[in-house]
Amino acid sequence: MIKINENFLELQESYLFSTIAKKVADFQSKNPDKKIIKLGIGDVTRPIVPAVVKAMKKAVEEQGKAETFRGYGPAEQCYDFLKEKIAKFDYKKRGVEVLPDEIFVSDGAKCDCGNIGDIFGVDNVVAITDPVYPVYLDTNVMAGRAGKYKAETGTYENMIYMPATAENGFVPSFPEKVPDMIYLCLPNNPTGTTLTKAQLKMWVDYAKKNKAIILFDAAYEAFISEESVPHTIYEIEGAKEVAIEFRSFSKTAGFTGIRCAYTVVPKTLKGYTKSGEEVSIYNLWNRRRATKFNGVSYPVQRAAEAVYSEEGQKQIKENIQYYMENAKMIKEGLQAAGYTVFGGVNAPYIWLKVPDGMTSWEFFDKLLAEANVVGTPGVGFGPSGEGYFRLTAFGTRENTLEAIERIKNRV
């Protein structure tokens, strides 16, 4: 008899964005004449920039000729041409030393954030901020670290939830119980808020003191506009001893449909056996990758490399600017309409307070029915997200402006 992984039975309903997609599809089928504007899932709308298209086409041509054809690439990391660019442009330029060999290129930060759990014991105590990108929680539920779901509180018995709400300025406090694994996403999805270097340093020091690891998701790094905000956790002294960093080309360069990301696992990072012996985390991740992954396709790696070319940088920055103008318009438009709004300055997400007396799903339904605009209910990101709602700045300009007008006039 085949036994299932019963941890999966502890998962709540479907994945958040699948639930939303289903609700929207139901509404559209009952209201075929309505033009729905989707500002729910953070999917980009600007096309791939010309420098990237050119590089990808060239790489495809190379694959069609015997002299330049390439089969399997290096499975553990990626081609040298890409890891060297990443190390130089994303780290060295910021005064941070990350070795090309510490960079593992993959098909997505979502996959990496989930897969990284393979190398950590199931008895580790996990801390997440609340609200949180659901992948950190759900993958720990699947692994068995989260324990049983408690319907009364909407939380899992073994997880540590660190609230980040307007009350604490979206700065989570250190939990009472000491965690072994700490997920931080900065700039934050979903709240669009972030921490200063000084605040992040406190987390690095805390992890060091407790021999914990920080799983640092920096997928929205490219959207930072304020000086005091770190672009990488490795700007903080000591972080290479306690942190893994996840980065993505999805939002930075419009790769949501192309798929490319990377994870930095410093060679200095140590984990421990039950008896307290030190083990290289780098070696474990390298070993996992060699066994379970065959690398990202050559044309996609060439596409990612082109992001770092002079024209690639200029072109992607124009798109980032475009989205951040959307963010500013949403923020100012909603503020003018009387909403309390957060985020949108260092991140492409706007986090707003839903009107008093409504739950975030009620606001979702109202917005869909009355303005035909889709957002993401805050509670879908965790219990402390109740009473909040997320809008993405990744829409087209036209749709963004229309959505703001509809919310102002109809809701």
Ligand code: MLT
């Ligand atoms: C989001 O909307 O939170 C993100 O687009 C989801 C993701 O990046 O996987």
